[in-house]
Amino acid sequence: MPRELQHGATIWDVARKAGVSITTVSHSLNGKGNISEATRERVRAVAAEMGYVADAMARGLRSSKTDAIGLVFRGLDSLGNYGPNGVDVFMKLAGAAAAETLNRNLGLMLVPDLSRGPLPPFSMSLDGYIVFAPHLDDPVVALLENRGIPYVTWDRDPGRPDFRNWVAHDDAASTRTVLDHLAAAGAGSIAYVGGTDRNAWNFDCEAAYVAWCLEAGMEPRIYHVPERDGVEGGQEVGARILADGLPGAVFCLTGRHASGAAQAMQERGIRIPGDVLVCTGSDSEHSRQHRPAISALDVDIPAAAAALVQRLCDVMEGKSEPDPVLLAARFLHRKSTSPGKARNQQKRGS
Amino acid sequence: MPRELQHGATIWDVARKAGVSITTVSHSLNGKGNISEATRERVRAVAAEMGYVADAMARGLRSSKTDAIGLVFRGLDSLGNYGPNGVDVFMKLAGAAAAETLNRNLGLMLVPDLSRGPLPPFSMSLDGYIVFAPHLDDPVVALLENRGIPYVTWDRDPGRPDFRNWVAHDDAASTRTVLDHLAAAGAGSIAYVGGTDRNAWNFDCEAAYVAWCLEAGMEPRIYHVPERDGVEGGQEVGARILADGLPGAVFCLTGRHASGAAQAMQERGIRIPGDVLVCTGSDSEHSRQHRPAISALDVDIPAAAAALVQRLCDVMEGKSEPDPVLLAARFLHRKSTSPGKARNQQKRGS
DNA sequence: GTACGGAACAAAAACGTTTTTGTGTAGCTG
DNA sequence: CAGCTACACAAAAACGTTTTTGTTCCGTAC
Incomplete structure (x- = not known):
């Protein structure tokens, strides 16, 4: 049990104990002013012995740096x-x-x-x-x-x-990676499910998707679901996609949406990856947990x-x-996008 | 774009603009002193208009409260x-x-x-x-x-x-819950795998295990694995347990250990929950991910x-x-502890 | 012998608050 | 009308630093 009032040890206490002024203490500890090495060392020793730590408030007030x-x-x-x-x-x-x-x-x-x-x-x-x-x-x-x-x-x-x-x-590059992968795995048409937040992620991925479709001669199929709707929103959009005609693949930006969409389709007898591929733009526990596990883009946090x-x-x-x-981003290849027979709903390049 | 130097708006600025002293500003905003309601309101309005926020450093320095x-x-x-x-x-x-x-x-x-x-x-x-x-x-x-x-x-x-x-x-109660559950599911002997950190969790669970064994007339089988060894440590202890003789159940405190131990046993042809039950004291992605999913105690974070x-x-x-x-703690009943035929290695009560 | 300069330190100002203590005016009492 | 209280506000101290400006001493140059 060291000192009794170590808690309140101030720069004055150190100065008094070392027999110098507070200026000298401050300068000694911060390696600033013009102090003889002997004094500097002595002050350092006293401060250390007293367990002195400069008060963050006072320091912050004076120098407006909080660290x-x-x-x-x-x-x-x-x-x-x-x-x-x-x-x-x-x-x-x-x-x-x-x-x-x-x-x-x-x-x-x-x-x-x-x-x-x-x-x-x-x-x-x-x-x-x-x-x-x-x-x-x-x-x-x-x-x-x-x-x-x-x-x-x-x-x-x-x-x-x-x-x-x-x-x-690099959302654009990641999106292209995913879409290329889905196409290579046999998807002749790919539905895209984005969120509704107005952030760069949603904007850039969607733009990349549209551009990719244009290049590939594929008709874009774009859906939006509020991020907050999570798995339920995914289920709802899954049903909607099905009603619009089964695509070769579904690319959902969020893991929750992907999981919900996959679930909704599976409940209606659609097999993954047999009938449709599913992939998400952000890996999460939902995508990992789903059976089959859903391929995802992974973030290096x-x-x-x-x-x-x-x-x-x-x-x-x-x-x-x-x-x-x-x-x-890394692409995590899981079972939900295993290649198989061609799944062209709308023929590629048609 | 409101004010140009809102950044540095100090209590003085507010006081000057409101035509009062800084004391009055401080008191008005903090609802302290004895200020007429009219003045108080006027000061509040001026402060709000200027976007004044009391500097946390200065306040902290003075009142040694950081909030x-x-x-x-x-x-x-x-x-x-x-x-x-x-x-x-x-x-x-x-x-x-x-x-x-x-x-x-x-x-x-x-x-x-x-x-x-x-x-x-x-x-x-x-x-x-x-x-x-x-x-x-x-x-x-x-x-x-x-x-x-x-x-x-x-x-x-x-x-x-x-x-x-x-x-x-309540680690003692949780431990008893788990052990009761394992026993009810047919485990005639239960191996315990704790960590090596010297914290209450390890101490209390182990003590509860020993006490429970005493009551149940069961011979304690205690293993320790460093927490940091994670899944690998679990695999190692799984092999060790097997070498000592297959118990009816294995209770690992950490999810990683449980996952590793389960894996090691499964690799050697042991079926879960067919031949041995596995359960963990703290749910984690490892326990959820494992196949079969491992029953766990869940924390209400x-x-x-x-x-x-x-x-x-x-x-x-x-x-x-x-x-x-x-x-x-909640007990999450998963497949790894599904009841089945009696798995008595050492008969209960023998 | 005075002036100069540098070394080593000390004094004091400043940072922006909160809080304690003053101050002046008004109203009321005796 | 002296004195007291209540009211509404202002002045100043204090919080613990950092930094700017002084001060002292001493050696050296002219």
Whole structure:
């Protein structure tokens, strides 16, 4: 049991005990001013012995640096609105980001959606922010922009083409990979199921799908389901797709939708992958759990978190802004897209 | 685009614009002093119009309240040492805790393991802490105790029987539930596989197992595998159990161990649940994914998080400390423990 | 012998709040 | 009309740092 009042050890206490002024203490510990090495060392020893740690508030007040960054936490309700890949991805990202920040000796604060309700106490004092999946006219980025707080986003901001501090997967390339794979596995027509959130993920994947169809001479079949509707929304769209005519493959952006759609079709006697291929743009427990397991695009979360934190640190240090970071998604080939006989509903190239 | 320098709007600016002193501003906004309702309202309006938010640093410095709590984040390396249920549970807890704190308008900061390396800047200024699964002589709780920072723990601290601010599942009751279930499903002998971390979870489950065996007249068969060894450790212990003689059931505390043990036995021709029942004390993706799916105890994470945050707030407000919170775990009955013919290796009661 | 300069440290200002203590005016009492 | 209270607000101290500006001492150059 060391000191009794270690809790309140202030810079004055250290100064008194070392027989110097508080200036000397501050300078000694921070390696700044002009202090003889002997004094510096002595002060360091005293401070260490007393377990002195500079008060973060006072330091932050003076130098307006908190050494902590924020991660905008979108609650479950708003995740329905914003978070395309669902809570799983978000929480994994939070964990990876925390692991990444600790390496740099930064704190990571989870703050609720900044756009509604009273601002959480610390939110405006953080050094920077990571924003998850900004949507069109996102009030959160508007607020940060307005306050001049540095931030990076996961996925690009669809409304700000000139904003460059983002990290994302190459959605266009990923989409083409998936579609090529489905076509190679025998799908002559491919239905696309996107979400309704107005974020880059939805926009870019759909655009890539349309472009790919054009090239392949295939008629686009596009469906939209609100992200928040999850598996049930997937079931509903599965039925709708069936009513419109069985395609060779169904590509659902979210894992929940894919799982629901697959389930709805299976319940109506359709076999996967025998009669239709199913694939999702974001792996989740639902896609893994489904029988047969659903092929998916997989996100390298640690890499994404590392890139985000790195970029944010760069921005905070005022480094010049290079190009956005594009990561490659892995395609996880599972049973739901095993190749088989041709499944052309509308003949390819017809 | 509102104001140009909203970023730096200070209490002085508000005071000047409202034609009052900063005292009046502070009092008006915080509903303290003795201010006429007219003035109070006018100041409020001006502040709102300017988008004024009190600087958290200054406020914190003055009143030594940060309105933020910390969650000790144990990195992947130390999770091997500390986190009994693996990273999944921890991240879910973090998410649930974040959702819970935002309701109270508190910030939640993830801080790295406090016991090693330099302390992250903010760690000693937070109002309180949630510590995940403290182990015997945990340096993190020692540090918090030493600094006089309020904290609650998830799972009790095995080394401090008189510390009461914890929330946990009733491990003894859960263990009995599982063992009763296994016995009822026909297991005449049950092998127990625990971890090596010195935390309450391991201690209490093992003690309950031993007690239950004594009552049931069954010879205890206890194995230990380091948590960090994961699935591979489970495979290894599965082989070891088999070499010692096939029991009627295997109860592994962690999902990874259970999955590995099941796998090792299945590879050697043992059928589950035909020849042996397998069950785990903490549900995870591994237990869900395994074929057959492995029965498990399931944690109600949101309830746990809510209880932890609630308790921490109580402690911070200096409320009297009631009894620790004991939550009930749900038992998820899956295929791996389907009842069948008696599987008595050693006859029950013999 | 005075002026200059650098080394080593100290004093004081500043950061933006909250809180304690003042201050002036009005109304009321005796 | 002196004195007291209540009211509405202002001034100033305090929180614990960092940083800017001083101060002292001493050696050296002119």
